[in-house]
Amino acid sequence: MSSDVAGIYARESPYLDRYVQVGIAQGRVISLSFPETPDEGAESEHDMLDRIESYLDGVEESFDDVQVALTVPTDQRQVLEAVREIPYGQDSSVAQIARVTPGLDDENDDDLRAIREALTENPAPILIPDHRIRDGPGSTPPAVVDKLRSIEGL
Known part of the structure; x- marks a missing residue:
């Protein structure tokens, strides 16, 4: 196909x-x-x-060539684009995402809440790897998160 x-x-x-x-x-x-x-x-x-x-099956894959249609508000899009940049086998925190997302402050509770909301609304887990955010929610079911993190050695 x-x-x-x-x-x-x-x-x-x-x-x-x-x-x-x-x-x-x-x-x-x-x-x-x-x-x-x-x-x-x-x-x-x-x-x-x-x-x-x-x-x-354990083959390292970045999926960075895959086009994802993000039909979410601009502020959420920026967060999800930052999450998409986290390399295979590495993880990050909500605060780290705040530091690399334009206009967000890692010490602002509203900004951290906005990041968590964007992660929850993620339309394409794996491609936008919310499982690599160790202290945030995501749209990936918890049992799946554990298995994805295991594949990547996280």
Whole structure:
């Protein structure tokens, strides 16, 4: 299946004990989730699922070439773009994200709260690796976070 074909794609991951489901539109990822059952009609063959499966098998993957459509407010987009820059095998803190996100202060409680909110609204975990934020929430289920951190040695 070509990577630019729009649709919903899902594949079961024995490692995660759930599905990995990705939504694609105009060649960009619009969502990534970990449902226990996939959406009805989801196709199982897609290049992105192949790459995620390799990542889950322990192949180091940055996904930095993947276009993610961030349909979130600008302040959340800036936070998620900063999170996306955290390299494979490294983690960060909410305060560190504040320091590298323009206009945010790591000593301002409202800014730290805004970062946590952006992490919770993350539409594409793994591609925007909220599992690499050791002290923040994310949109990745906790059991999946533990497994992703384990893959990366965190």
